[in-house]
Amino acid sequence: xxxxxxxxxxxxxxxxxxxxxxxxxxxxxxxxxxxxxxxxxxxxxxxxxxxxxxxxxxxxxxxxxxxxxxxxxxxxxxxxxxxxxxxxxxxxxxxxxxxxxxxxxxxxxxxxxxxxxxxxxxxxxxxxxxxxxxxxxxxxxxxxxxxxxxxxxxxxxxxxxxxxxxxxxxxxxxxxxxxxxxxxxxxxxxxxxxxxxxxxxxxxxxxxxxxxxxxxxxxxxxxxxxxxxxxxxxxxxxxxxxxxxxxxxxxxxxxxxxxxxxxxxxxxxxxxxxxxxxxxxxxxxxxxxxxxxxxxxxxxxxxxxxxxxxxxxxxxxxxxxxxxxxxxxxxxxxxxxxxxxxxxxxxxxxxxxxxxxxxxxxxxxxxxxxxxxxxxxxxxxxxxxxxxxxxxxxxxxxxxxxxxxxxxxxxxxxxxxxxxxxxxxxxxxxxxxxxxxxxxxxxx
Numbered sequence: 001x002x003x004x005x006x007x008x009x010x011x012x013x014x015x016x017x018x019x020x021x022x023x024x025x026x027x028x029x030x031x032x033x034x035x036x037x038x039x040x041x042x043x044x045x046x047x048x049x050x051x052x053x054x055x056x057x058x059x060x061x062x063x064x065x066x067x068x069x070x071x072x073x074x075x076x077x078x079x080x081x082x083x084x085x086x087x088x089x090x091x092x093x094x095x096x097x098x099x100x101x102x103x104x105x106x107x108x109x110x111x112x113x114x115x116x117x118x119x120x121x122x123x124x125x126x127x128x129x130x131x132x133x134x135x136x137x138x139x140x141x142x143x144x145x146x147x148x149x150x151x152x153x154x155x156x157x158x159x160x161x162x163x164x165x166x167x168x169x170x171x172x173x174x175x176x177x178x179x180x181x182x183x184x185x186x187x188x189x190x191x192x193x194x195x196x197x198x199x200x201x202x203x204x205x206x207x208x209x210x211x212x213x214x215x216x217x218x219x220x221x222x223x224x225x226x227x228x229x230x231x232x233x234x235x236x237x238x239x240x241x242x243x244x245x246x247x248x249x250x251x252x253x254x255x256x257x258x259x260x261x262x263x264x265x266x267x268x269x270x271x272x273x274x275x276x277x278x279x280x281x282x283x284x285x286x287x288x289x290x291x292x293x294x295x296x297x298x299x300x301x302x303x304x305x306x307x308x309x310x311x312x313x314x315x316x317x318x319x320x321x322x323x324x325x326x327x328x329x330x331x332x333x334x335x336x337x338x339x340x341x342x343x344x345x346x347x348x349x350x351x352x353x354x355x356x357x358x359x360x361x362x363x364x365x366x367x368x369x370x371x372x373x374x375x376x377x378x379x380x381x382x383x384x385x386x387x388x389x390x391x392x393x394x395x396x397x398x399x400x401x402x403x404x405x406x407x408x409x410x411x412x413x414x415x416x417x418x419x420x421x422x423x424x425x426x427x428x429x430x431x432x433x434x435x436x437x438x439x440x441x442x443x444x
Contacts, residue, residue: 035136146222173238302412361421
């Protein structure tokens with residue numbers, strides 16, 4: 001069965017729930033977590049998982065969950081992950097530490113797209129599910145919010161280093177999300193009366209002393225100005241040491257940073273640039289699109305108006321060595337860039353994206369790049385020009401002078417590859433994608 005991946009639905013935002021809690025139990029793990037699955041089954045609706053992943057993937061059932069927890073048990077800890085095969089895309093993870101008393105548990109539940117939470121009724125069912133979990137287990141803190149917006153807050157560190165975060169946890173109301181569950185310790189530290197009087201859509205004291213707080217009826221409109229004002233007002237109520245205007249200004253800046261930016265990429269590199277925003281954090285994507293909209297690659301200079309004559313005694317032998325270089329690149333990267341086998345324009349874009357994503361020029365040694373990768377890329381690029389644009393190799397003793405004749409110009413693929421592999425920025429400035437487009441324009 002094929003699990004639906006978040007990337008299958010594009011680069012949209014998602015609702016992220018995180019929950020930290022604990023429980024004391026005697027007997028079977030199945031009995032302790034039956035309320036968890038019961039609430040999931042009652043309230044998840046069309047976000048209900050239908051795949052359970054242990055050592056292998058199985059159709060959802062409670063028995064499948066118990067089996068997966070047993071399979072993934074390592075010492076005194078275990079975990080399970082649940083998914084869907086149809087939209088919406090979800091990932092629900094449960095980590096359990098059995099050696100600790102009380103037993104500790106961490107839950108995360110991502111649902112994409114966030115836009116499905118525009119309906120108050122659907123959001124209400126989600127709240128009921130979290131309420132059931134927070135009532136059945138001793139939750140220290142839980143939240144559900146836009147993942148993109150949450151990234152701005154540096155959750156769960158909130159500006160602290162890892163050691164302090166691990167020691168103190170969520171000991172203050174650092175951030176206020178669409179949905180929040182505050183455990184009894186945090187409620188008492190903040191002040192129970194203060195917390196229960198928070199200006200919000202829904203505030204409820206649970207039977208175990210926790211407080212459930214929901215800012216607004218729906219989660220998807222978190223970035224609207226009305227929602228930001230409500231978020232700031234509630235946050236400052238819980239943290240009177242904060243200044244309302246400062247908090248609201250910060251929230252409005254987040255909304256501005258998340259406002260959609262229409263892609264208007266340079267046409268020669270649009271196939272490559274359109275992939276780059278998906279490789280950065282969701283909160284950074286609109287800024288990245290704006291940055292790439294302004295990007296203009298330099299015009300390719302790796303060409304000559306007339307061919308330098310071949311100066312090698314055995315051109316066929318040298319061309320065979322170029323073929324060996326190209327085949328070596330294919331052999332090295334065919335699992336990471338499957339389209340490299342096809343030697344098509346799309347293969348060049350896939351290579352561009354792979355090298356950029358991996359930051360290849362700055363991660364690997366110059367000895368490897370200059371001695372192996374760049375020459376192999378030059379040979380491969382030249383072969384694509386020959387195969388797809390009807391080019392003809394004109395080999396030279398000096399590798400970077402070797403040319404491919406296409407139309408009335410000759411092109412220097414080895415020189416292009418060397419410049420291309422100088423830095424991560426050079427991968428964009430001297431992309432293989434743009435070079436092919438330029439050669440294609442001049443082939444007749």
